[in-house]
């Protein structure tokens with residue numbers, strides 16, 4: 001069978017990334033230009049600044065991705081591009097560039113849902129992973145438990161009612177003075193602390209979550225006592241959030257009888273959460289965790305998800321628009 005080369009483009013937030021992936025699983029190049037140092041100054045992502053930087057970076061990043069993969073533009077079979085969810089101005093830069101590339105090269109355009117991309121990270125990390133499985137999607141903008149029935153068939157079993165888990169990490173970190181992005185900073189500090197602070201855990205019906213209550217509780221504790229031990233605060237926050245997560249994951253496993261659990265999204269890089277998931281690997285349950293380098297936004301995951309759309313004939317035309325609040329399916 002002929003090898004299929006997909007050029008993936010990701011620009012939904014503050015990473016400009018272009019990647020070449022062969023047959024959906026083999027990464028030939030994955031160039032990521034992160035704007036984190038720019039947005040750190042503002043304590044979070046400033047959408048307009050993100051869009052402007054994507055415009056400055058996208059051509060250079062694309063040329064570098066082609067060069068690093070040691071291929072030519074003509075070798076590409078399709079251009080896969082994130083079209084949502086994300087910041088509309090940021091999405092439009094990558095999507096417009098992708099459309100222009102697809103038109104100029106006369107290659108099909110494949111729109112990719114960013115969440116499907118995060119799931120596909122695991123197809124790159126584990127060459128033999130196939131659906132069906134349960135995916136625990138934990139990122140800065142999303143927290144969902146998804147029944148991945150096939151490469152292109154998803155059922156969302158539960159989702160956050162308010163803050164995404166990564167958003168809670170980032171907001172807590174900002175208030176206690178750790179800066180942006182907060183997740184990795186809380187992760188590091190928590191390793192030095194002990195979970196000794198009782199925190200309220202919000203219980204939501206079914207498989208949905210709520211993280212805003214715990215975030216507010218931490219912020220209030222810090223306002224009441226700015227000298228409070230930050231290491232213990234971070235460790236307690238992480239332990240409580242993980243408890244809330246695991247309760248729903250266990251319920252989802254029981255409901256679906258799925259034995260494969262796949263983690264996805266930036267927060268799946270968290271060391272405490274990873275350890276807790278390792279602990280549930282019994283009774284035939286296997287947990288798949290994405291390569292740390294691919295947990296946060298990158299275009300290899302978009303190219304991989306794009307490959308599965310492409311081979312199923314899910315091709316888009318040049319009228320494809322950015323959809324900031326795009327849902328799965």
Ligand code: KG4
Nearest residue numbers: 139140141166183184266267269270296297
């Ligand atoms: O998946 P991602 O790159 O962006 C979205 O698609 O939303 O996730 C970014 C999120 C941020 O909230 C960041 O703080 C969080 O992932 N994150 C972490 C860790 N590394 C990144 N959260 C907790 N622990 C980490 N080690």
